[in-house]
Amino acid sequence: MNVWGKRDDMVVHEREPFNAEPPRIALAGLPETPVDTFYGRNHGPVPDIDAAAWRLRVDGLVERVLELSLDDLRARFHAAEVVATLECAGNRRAGLTEVRDIPGEAAWGAGAIATARWSGVRLADVLAAAGPAQQARHIAFAAPDVSRLADPPQPYGGSIPVGKALGPEVLLAWSMNGRPLPRVHGGPVRVVVPGWIGARSVKWLTGITAQDQPSGNYFQATAYRVLPADADPSKAGPGEGISLGPLALNCAVLSPEDGACLPSGPTEITGYALAGDDRTVARVDVSLDGGGSWVQAELDEAPGPWVWQHWRTRLTLGPGAVEVTARAWDCTAAAMPESPAQLWNPKGYANNSWDRVRLTCR
Ligand code: MTE
Numbered sequence: 001m002n003v004w005g006k007r008d009d010m011v012v013h014e015r016e017p018f019n020a021e022p023p024r025i026a027l028a029g030l031p032e033t034p035v036d037t038f039y040g041r042n043h044g045p046v047p048d049i050d051a052a053a054w055r056l057r058v059d060g061l062v063e064r065v066l067e068l069s070l071d072d073l074r075a076r077f078h079a080a081e082v083v084a085t086l087e088c089a090g091n092r093r094a095g096l097t098e099v100r101d102i103p104g105e106a107a108w109g110a111g112a113i114a115t116a117r118w119s120g121v122r123l124a125d126v127l128a129a130a131g132p133a134q135q136a137r138h139i140a141f142a143a144p145d146v147s148r149l150a151d152p153p154q155p156y157g158g159s160i161p162v163g164k165a166l167g168p169e170v171l172l173a174w175s176m177n178g179r180p181l182p183r184v185h186g187g188p189v190r191v192v193v194p195g196w197i198g199a200r201s202v203k204w205l206t207g208i209t210a211q212d213q214p215s216g217n218y219f220q221a222t223a224y225r226v227l228p229a230d231a232d233p234s235k236a237g238p239g240e241g242i243s244l245g246p247l248a249l250n251c252a253v254l255s256p257e258d259g260a261c262l263p264s265g266p267t268e269i270t271g272y273a274l275a276g277d278d279r280t281v282a283r284v285d286v287s288l289d290g291g292g293s294w295v296q297a298e299l300d301e302a303p304g305p306w307v308w309q310h311w312r313t314r315l316t317l318g319p320g321a322v323e324v325t326a327r328a329w330d331c332t333a334a335a336m337p338e339s340p341a342q343l344w345n346p347k348g349y350a351n352n353s354w355d356r357v358r359l360t361c362r
């Protein structure tokens with residue numbers, strides 16, 4: 001295990017700040033992801049917060065400002081548990097990097113996604129205790145970690161619209177898979193916003209502010225935005241581009257592992273699919289001829305509304321070089337786009353083009 005308790009075969013994109021994902025095969029067939037296999041995505045040094053001294057301030061457009069300790073959260077609100085998949089907006093960026101270089105952003109594979117059982121309290125209950133005003137439209141989150149990758153350095157934060165914040169699925173979580181939330185995943189308390197890009201699930205939460213506009217924090221106003229392909233991201237100001245919130249439909253092959261060498265013949269192909277926010281996955285197709293023809297995969301039933309679905313199919317592979325392509329459809333009949341070239345954007349977010357793994361069959 002490495003320093004953050006992650007498995008030895010994690011693909012570490014950066015040590016400081018710590019950014020790592022598991023190999024695809026480590027996620028295969030597991031509805032819930034063990035903590036040692038769960039990707040880590042950080043923009044600055046991981047804070048070390050004493051849980052006993054930790055306080056959460058709730059302020060802004062509210063009737064009562066609250067100052068809550070962990071004991072207050074436990075005593076004043078009902079415990080809530082949600083199984084939810086987190087996906088980074090940069091998941092599968094490597095597919096975009098193949099089209100054109102993306103300076104300053106790591107080439108994440110398909111492993112910046114994972115599922116955990118989160119428990120804590122509902123954000124809606126904490127907001128109700130503060131009494132949000134009529135004019136409150138957005139709920140902003142503040143954290144103490146500071147990113148030195150931005151110039152000047154920027155504290156981490158973000159916001160979600162009030163409508164999402166009041167959903168029973170949005171938690172202030174202190175536990176992950178039945179254990180206290182590990183420091184690297186935001187302990188003592190983080191936000192979990194199921195169905196939205198991971199960036200909105202703010203870790204090491206210290207402040208909640210009800211306001212009439214989205215957060216002005218760098219990671220809401222400037223980063224995590226899809227700019228036009230010809231824009232210069234170093235010149236993009238606050239409010240430019242498409243602000244990412246609800247996740248896009250996505251899927252990936254998990255087994256066989258990309259680049260694997262295996263015997264030819266009937267082979268089980270498995271993977272995940274996730275529709276994002278309140279949509280559901282309707283179908284996953286797999287192709288061995290680059291999308292000329294497709295076989296429908298068998299889709300596991302969703303264990304809950306906020307969770308990825310695993311899928312499988314058995315196909316006869318090889319001999320020789322084989323490319324396996326996968327695409328998903330959602331309940332609106334939207335399908336993943338074919339090519340990453342159509343989606344390329346300067347910061348490399350939201351790649352949900354057809355997933356491809358390349359195999360060699362003996
Ligand atoms: N919260 C803080 N305070 N600082 C961060 O750098 N990274 C965000 C989000 N919350 C981040 C944060 C991003 S981009 C993602 S994808 C998720 O946390 C990753 O959560 P994880 O590291 O627990 O997998």
Ligand code: MO
Pocket residue numbers: 041087088089090197198199
């Ligand atoms: Mo992310």
